[in-house]
Amino acid sequence: MNDALSSGMYVHVRKMLHHMPAPDVAFLLESTPAKSRAVLWQLIDPEFHGDVLEELSEDVRNGIIRQMVPEKLADALEDMDTDDLAELLRGLPDTIFQ
DSSP states (O other): OHHHHHTTOHHHHHHHHHTSOHHHHHHHHHHSOHHHHHHHHHHSOGGGHHHHHHHSOHHHHHHHHHHSOHHHHHHHHTTSOHHHHHHHHHTSOGGGGO
8 A cells, every 4th residue: 555655546545445444544544654644644535534533543643633624624523423522632632722
């Protein structure tokens, strides 16, 4: 996957991501170098963002959330279970809310 990403095969990567469950996508994001993580995140179907955010480690999740525009973040979180959303929000750094 990282080879395809570094080769610019974005359509191929997007198709592969579309068929992967959220925990696998989260694992892939966490094992991707930080420089490539933002590109990989953009290739994930936005309707799947909330599911993937739930599965990520706090550090990786916070890094991705910092890069998201507020509207996209709101869209990603809107279908999230209330308990999961509360847990995710508690883990965010205060700077996100400023």
